Amino acid sequence: MEKTFLMIKPDGVQRNLIGDIIAKFERKGFKLVGAKLMTIDRALAEEHYGEHKEKPFFKDLVDFITSGPVFGMVWEGENVILTARQMMGATNPKEAIPGTVRGDFGLTVGKNVIHGSDSKESADREIGLFFDQTDLLNYSKDN
Numbered sequence: 337m338e339k340t341f342l343m344i345k346p347d348g349v350q351r352n353l354i355g356d357i358i359a360k361f362e363r364k365g366f367k368l369v370g371a372k373l374m375t376i377d378r379a380l381a382e383e384h385y386g387e388h389k390e391k392p393f394f395k396d397l398v399d400f401i402t403s404g405p406v407f408g409m410v411w412e413g414e415n416v417i418l419t420a421r422q423m424m425g426a427t428n429p430k431e432a433i434p435g436t437v438r439g440d441f442g443l444t445v446g447k448n449v450i451h452g453s454d455s456k457e458s459a460d461r462e463i464g465l466f467f468d469q470t471d472l473l474n475y476s477k478d479n
């Protein structure tokens with residue numbers, strides 16, 4: 337079954353949005369198979385966001401994501417990668433429609449509450465960066 341990596345960023349943790357965000361994905365019918373509250377060091381942040389290394393906002397992005405605890409999650413379900421991206425809304429909250437996580441909770445592109453893998457390759461890579469295989473549970477659930 338398809339898996340994706342979602343991460344509630346430091347602004348979402350600070351603003352007590354963990355529960356609301358988890359509820360949204362639970363109610364959709366996806367299954368949480370791993371979760372971890374953690375503080376990321378710069379090396380891990382730079383590796384995670386490696387594709388943005390040459391962007392002008394790269395340093396700000398790494399500064400922000402390492403500034404406080406994040407809540408990393410692995411969610412499982414049919415078409416979860418694309419559906420989670422749709423539920424998160426556009427990267428820039430100004431363009432994210434109401435009803436999406438960023439549309440409801442975000443204001444600026446830097447502090448946009450949540451990150452989610454954008455492809456199967458990214459999901460595999462990001463899950464591997466933040467979780468050991470033994471952190472991920474295999475269990476059945478009735479929806």
Ligand code: CMP
Nearest residue numbers: 393396397427445446447448450451452
């Ligand atoms: P995320 O989905 O985590 O992936 C890369 C992040 O870069 C993105 O969310 C934004 O938070 C951030 N980002 C994109 N554009 C900018 C920008 N112009 N300034 C600061 N951060 C940005």
